[in-house]
Amino acid sequence: MICMKTVLKNCKFIVTQNKKREILTNHDILISGNKIEKIGGNLKGDQIIDCSQNIVMPGLINLHTHVGMHLLRGYADDMKLDTWLKKLWPEEDKLTADQIYVAATMGINEMLRTGTTCFNDMYFEENRIADAVKELGIRAVLSRGLGVEDLADKKRIAKKFIKAENLIKYIKNMKCSRITPAVGPHAIYTCSKDMLLKGCKLAKKYKVINHVHIAETRKELADSLKNTGKRPVEYLDSIGFLDKNVIAAHCGWVTKGEIRTLAKRGVKVAHCPSSNMKLATGGIMPLKEMQEAGVLVGLGTDSVVSNNSLDMFSEMKICALVQKQNYWNPTVAPAQTVLDMATINGAKALGLNAGSIEPGKLADIVLLDANHYLLQPLKKDRIISHLVYSANGSCVQKVFVDGKQVI
Ligand SMILES: [Zn+2]
Incomplete structure (x- = not known):
């Protein structure tokens, strides 16, 4: 079976939740099958989704x-x-x-x-x-x-x-x-x-x-x-x-x-x-x-x-x-x-291999509308605060579970 590769292109911000709790700017995420294969620049895939207006976070x-x-x-x-x-x-x-x-x-x-x-x-x-x-x-x-x-x-x-x-x-x-x-x-x-x-x-x-x-x-x-x-x-x-x-x-x-x-x-x-x-x-x-x-x-x-x-x-x-x-x-x-x-x-x-955006993790990923009024003013050092104190579910624009877009 050929494995579908999707690229979340040019993500405005990625709230990785990795060990260092890094927030990345303008990176791509390559989803291969049900997993995250790579995070970086200029990644290629079968399907490209523009994420330049999105905050990307783990589900x-x-x-x-x-x-x-x-x-x-x-x-x-x-x-x-x-x-x-x-x-x-x-x-x-x-x-x-x-x-x-x-x-x-x-x-x-x-x-x-x-x-x-x-x-x-x-x-x-x-x-x-x-x-x-x-x-x-x-x-x-x-x-x-x-x-x-x-x-x-x-x-x-x-x-x-x-x-x-x-x-x-x-x-x-x-x-x-x-x-x-x-x-x-x-x-x-x-x-x-x-x-x-x-x-x-x-x-x-x-x-x-x-x-x-x-x-x-x-x-x-x-x-x-x-x-x-x-x-x-x-x-x-x-x-x-x-x-x-x-x-x-x-x-x-x-x-x-x-x-x-x-x-x-x-x-x-x-x-x-x-x-x-x-x-x-x-x-x-x-x-x-x-x-x-x-x-x-x-x-x-x-x-x-x-x-x-x-x-x-x-x-x-x-x-x-x-x-x-x-x-x-x-x-x-x-x-x-x-x-x-x-x-x-x-x-x-x-016991799930999920909860963060890192290579090898399950591709359970949520894309928020970076232009949503609840997320303004949008600054890198305020994103975690926005997610917890001002966002609600209406900020969600796209959702991937197991590598598939479900919303
Ligand atoms: Zn109960």
Whole structure:
């Protein structure tokens, strides 16, 4: 097969996110197949795309979402998480596989248009979400949610595990390199110890990511202390759940001791600031302590029912603001750190060869309109600031995933 070569010609600025965090001016990027082959001048290819009016950056990575919930956007606002879940669960039960497919196409469309090229998802009927991912050209890590409302409902639990394993097989059979299966034990309050450990075992069996919610609310913490005598991270560690394959969403209610445990076990954290603030979970993921302990932290939107947007540019700004406010310190979460969370950290957490624009990396690339009013005045030393504090998804003009132009 002949490999298609595309040149992104004369890029006004390239935000590389390489080790030196270089921003290049007037360079070409040669895309060969699904990878970036070369960055330089006068590069030749089969297809030439003029990028002289573009800021070129790595695609954003949404480390925690539930894209199948898209049809429920605006349905449950302004309420506590437990009330919210009780309102949503009956509606989610009614969703058909086809409706979840439609929801996924809507969510993926929103993500691609706002510069997200990869997302880490947990929901049900994920095989239909996988179909949508394949068709629309985005990259995704998909897990079947394993939580239940009634832990005594053994039949339902057994069915969920069969579906979780079937999803892994279904995705493997698709042979689409953009789609990776995972396992999704929902949380300690919707999964028994047995379910958590079975989820863990399943993830190990197929060597996939174990995607879970941890320490999201004060209620989760209080219930955990009441039921197990331990805090959520302590409890999960005591049963042997935590390892380097775990991606933990939220982690808003964790102590320094728990953070050390997360670091020791190699757990990755998906910070979801908008969702946490909308649900007023109170606890804010302690970014400074996580960084000091060496925990890898990425950024996620959570679903459109608790956000209500999938725009990762907005999420970056909200992340920076909430972290500064939390520490009474404007030097916390500088723009470069937040951009790292939304790009290179997300890629590392998912084990993807992406998140930066460098030779050999996957060609997941976003082109912003350099003339967009939100990006003015456009100066090289202000670009990172613009991306985090003033841009939004409307600045996105073209998107490449796996070397193919999808927007
Ligand atoms: Zn979630």
